[in-house]
Amino acid sequence: MDRLLYLALGAAFGFVLLRSGASDYDTVQRMFLLQDFQLWGVIATAVAITAPGLRLLRRHGRRANGAALEITPKPRNPGNWVGGAIFGVGWSITGMCPGPIFVNLGAGKLHALAALAGALLGAALLAALYPRLAPALGLPVSKG
Amino acid sequence: MDEGTAFWPWWQGGAAIGAITLLLLWLGNQRLGLSTGFENLCALVLRTPHLQRAEVAASARWRLPFLGGLVLGGALAAFASGGLAPSLAAPLLDVRLALAPAEKLAWMFAGGLLIGFGTRLSNGCTSGHGIFGLSNFERGSLEATLAFLAAGMLTTFLVYGAGSS
Numbered sequence: 001m002d003r004l005l006y007l008a009l010g011a012a013f014g015f016v017l018l019r020s021g022a023s024d025y026d027t028v029q030r031m032f033l034l035q036d037f038q039l040w041g042v043i044a045t046a047v048a049i050t051a052p053g054l055r056l057l058r059r060h061g062r063r064a065n066g067a068a069l070e071i072t073p074k075p076r077n078p079g080n081w082v083g084g085a086i087f088g089v090g091w092s093i094t095g096m097c098p099g100p101i102f103v104n105l106g107a108g109k110l111h112a113l114a115a116l117a118g119a120l121l122g123a124a125l126l127a128a129l130y131p132r133l134a135p136a137l138g139l140p141v142s143k144g
Numbered sequence: 145m146d147e148g149t150a151f152w153p154w155w156q157g158g159a160a161i162g163a164i165t166l167l168l169l170w171l172g173n174q175r176l177g178l179s180t181g182f183e184n185l186c187a188l189v190l191r192t193p194h195l196q197r198a199e200v201a202a203s204a205r206w207r208l209p210f211l212g213g214l215v216l217g218g219a220l221a222a223f224a225s226g227g228l229a230p231s232l233a234a235p236l237l238d239v240r241l242a243l244a245p246a247e248k249l250a251w252m253f254a255g256g257l258l259i260g261f262g263t264r265l266s267n268g269c270t271s272g273h274g275i276f277g278l279s280n281f282e283r284g285s286l287e288a289t290l291a292f293l294a295a296g297m298l299t300t301f302l303v304y305g306a307g308s309s
Contacts, residue, residue, distance in 0.1 A: 046159075050162040054280055098270070130194040143198055
């Protein structure tokens with residue numbers, strides 16, 4: 001049941017990403033070239049809706065089933081911006097951030113398959129190098 | 145989406161993304177974040193300790209179905225706008241670099257490599273840092289978001305040249 005819920009939410013999210021232009025190569029490039037406001041507006045509106053919503057939900061303190069709501073902030077470390085900068089180059093090259101890779105896979109874009117293969121290898125490489133990178137960048141120790 | 149097909153107005157797309165983000169939290173107690181999904185997928189076949197950490201294992205239960213949903217949503221949106229035809233088209237790139245199909249796949253693979261490595265080093269992407277983290281006023285997310293937007297702009301300017309299209 002849970003899984004169906006997440007599948008449905010993911011499908012809605014994917015549908016919206018495609019309709020917003022977030023999975024469109026040209027629209028992403030025009031965002032970065034500051035020629036098209038579309039995706040800047042999408043991101044800004046998403047934050048403008050989510051931020052007050054989070055505040056309300058946190059004040060309410062409960063989720064739909066009555067259980068306590070927990071929001072764990074992500075750890076802050078230099079990996080945030082170093083990794084972010086590396087990711088940004090990849091986002092520009094492919095015209096896709098992680099969500100749109102999966103959306104474009106569904107929409108029949110064959111190059112999304114190549115990007116996904118690269119991303120999986122990249123994630124595996126980072127995981128293999130993590131023990132060596134962690135001390136240098138102050139990353140948290142991974143706990144099994 | 146085909147050229148000439150209009151996207152939703154930006155405020156509509158953004159509002160829908162915000163609503164789904166809040167629903168995911170309210171119904172499932174999950175913070176939106178997609179790039180850990182690369183690790184969830186890798187962890188299915190690799191035993192690397194970092195990939196087998198508790199945080200990743202715990203999130204596979206919701207994130208793998210969500211990623212499946214993204215694929216489904218992309219297919220539905222493509223069907224709804226005139227059919228799903230396999231394609232390699234990226235018009236701006238095709239005009240600018242005119243890559244052969246194999247070269248284009250290599251280009252996308254290389255970009256994907258940076259996405260996988262970078263997002264996992266950053267511990268988040270456009271969704272986890274850019275939407276959820278920013279909305280939650282997390283400083284690390286602000287730093288990550290500024291970094292990936294700046295790097296994306298710089299790279300696109302290098303590929304396309306400032307001011308050209």
